[in-house]
Amino acid sequence: MTGWIVALGLLGARAEAEPPDRAAQIDVSGDETEARAHFERGVAHFDQQEYREALEEFRRSLAHKKTRNAMGYAASCLKQLGQYDDALEQYEAMRREYPKMPAKTEVTVAADMAELANLVGTLVLTGDTPAGASLFIDDRLRGRLPLDKPLRVSAGSRAVRVEKEGFAPITMAVEVKAGRANVAELVARSRKGRLRVSERHNWPLEIEIDGKKTGTVTPWEGLVDPGEHTVRLHGFLDAEALLACEVPAGKIGERREAARQGAKMESGVESVSVRLYDVTEVVLGAEDQDASLEVESAPTGARLWIDGKEAGQTPWQGRLPLGEHTIEVRAKGYIRARQDVKLERRKEREVTVALDKVPREPGFWTAEFWTARKVGATAAYGAGVLGLGVFAVSGALALNTSADLKEACPGGLCPRERAGQKERAHALGVTALGGLIVGGAGAVAGTVVLLAVRPGGSEQRVRAAGTAWKVGLGLGGPSVEASF
Template identity: 90%
Template sequence: MAAWAVALGLLGARAAAEPTDTAAQVDVSGDEAAARAHFDKGVAHFDQQEYREALDEFRKSLGHKKTRNAMGYAASCLKQLGQYDDALEQYEAMRREYPKLPPRTEATVAADMAELAGLVGTLVLAGDTPAGASLFIDDRFRGRLPLDKLLRVSAGSRAIRVEKEGFAPITMIAEVKAGRENVAELVAKSRKGRLRVSERHNWPLAIEIDGKRTSAVTPWEGLLDPGEHTVRLHGYLDAEALLSCEVPGMKPGEKREAARQGAKMDSGVEAVSVRLYDVAEVVLGAEDQDASLRVESAPGGARLWIDGKEAGQTPWEGRLPLGAHTIEVRAEGYIGARQDVKLERRKQREVTVALDRVPREPGFWTAEFWTARTVGATAAYGAGVLGLGVFAVSGSLALNTSADLKEACPGGICPRERAGQKERARALGVTALGGLIVGGAGAIAGTVVLLAVRPEGSEQRVRAAGRAWKVGLGLDGLSVEGSLW
């Protein structure tokens, strides 16, 4: 402290000893005079070790005119008061303002800054740090969150307090160690956010939150748990309110008629996200709901959409804004249906929607499946399969018998006792050929029935050109030729 006072004293003496330009010898300005007066008072308090009073005077002096002497004295006062972080920042500001200090002053400043650096640590805030909140450390305001610069704090136990209007303060004691980064984990005891609800036309309507009625009316502001919430406005406007406000979509004559009876208002449901120690705002526009709709469906229990939003299941009844609406009904196994309806004031509209089943392919055991085409094709294919079966069995027996005869009748001459076996082989061959013909005819007939016979109402048909079908049976197999329109 003594070295710093001597350095500043030398600076002041040097400045007083320097010659001045005669042309510049003019009366000092009011700010300069005030700055000098406060500086002298600060020095007097500093000499008496009254550092708090001295700091106030030096700050007042700097408010009138910034000088390096006043900045240096202010930094020294902060150091003596134990505000090491502020003293270090004051020295840094002095160096930025006066980068070329006299050697002796620079040495004193450098020594003080090195000492202060070993008495402070950096503080990082984590956990619940609401944006826009005010940060206080040891009851000194240090800025608003989030901070835009590194926070340096004097070492030791520090009382941290975070305040935001409308919420309970967040407080904690943090132990700050010098020369290192310290993390303070803030935890808010009151886990709340704030919601502000208003109606676009300033109508006083009841507020429903998360499907539950509340005692609040718009405009309203209150605390809620953080998370997703739904808000809805509803209520009944009397004659006075209707006549004094503008009701959307209501003509003057309708307005006067409604004023005699009042009108039911509803805003619909809107989702809003509420965050911890933050204010969420929702502005809803209520509409005249003085019209009702009832929707039924066949079958019942179908899902219902109104104006693109799911409303529940049929039967459904409720109030909607006046005018045109689109309803859509869907049910599993049925074709969905959509219908437009128009609601008029003080009239209930009833709508019944009949749904058609989704067409299905007939099952094997259903009467629809067993049509004339299916029966004919099945019979033809069955006969074909039977014929091919006869062909396979008879042909196999005929081949085996022919092989025996070939072995017993060299040169084609058979003994008389083989005559019966030869006739049997010929009969089996004829039977096999007949089975093959029946099998082929059955396959062709089944195909013709499937292609030519169509269900009632079908416009597709098959006819022959020239010879309708040409069937060939040879060594290469079965061939079918024809033309299809």
């Protein structure tokens, strides 16, 4: 067989490459005796074509002392076992260790290496390649990821397995072709990362991930989906634990029960990035939240801001960190109000905020405007109605008196006894005219009051045209003419 022939060539048939004395093949010094014994047993196994046992003996020999012959035999055993990549690497190590070998040995080694080069290919891993994971090819450990260079692998069907503690293994089969670069794209079936959460004082607080309760307490470690996550701690602690700043170790049930009693504790929200098949650790510090605040407002239902962040609507009740806080209350149509409050341990604080309305000028479409205008318009229109009533009554009397004078004064000539009646008709006509003037003025004034003012302080006045009045008294009675 080829490996066996190469081994003989390396030894120079145990005569040409080394002195004929077998003992001369290994210098006797220190633990060289052990190296020589393992080497002899390896040769015996090799002669019986028991290559796996021979390889083990040659490796033990090399562990005691490196020799060219033991390295050559080991390479030949690897080749016979089909581990062509390891055999090639063994020959390369042999050349580095012994750069000046006998000519015949060098020719034999070069020929064997050329043959092995045609039986191996290189393998590059892509895809899901978690850092620090162990890489196995056909159940043989070949290193840890990431690889610093392409891996030399024997041609044929190879089983690739990537293992990392705490995660499911990633496996795949790849067909390695000799003399070329081969790519294996790994795909993890369980796409998870590992998250470790702890509290800096070792307090057992409940864990909330992405706003959802997990039902577990710190410290905790578990699998989560890769990507961005938020983590928050909350719970309760008794006074002794707070003063000691730690919680003695105990059973899980006891620690979980401790997280439900005592003073309220809470941490801030921490954002963490979890990578596939990687471990991310987050340590949070919780603070005493055992101070409650209740905020009410007038009007109710106003928007509430606490320390610059919107908290909801009033009435509002919740717990906040101890110390100074600024609350702000806002409502539409009201002036916003701000107030500083100080929260103390285990004390409830109630705050009531009364908001003032925003002052504004009366506008055309506001109730205030119409209320004011209605009063003025009503008074003006009332005076107008009264004036028109006077006009109607006085005008009717004046007309009747004029009709009597017309009958008693044919041709416009009235007897002396009718002079008083004539004066009364004239007075009634003047009164009717005054009532008409007052009635018209009231109607115009009421209209002006309703329409004169517009929003924003601008005014639009309603102007009546020039009014001409003409009063006369004749045989037909008094007459009134008006133009607007």
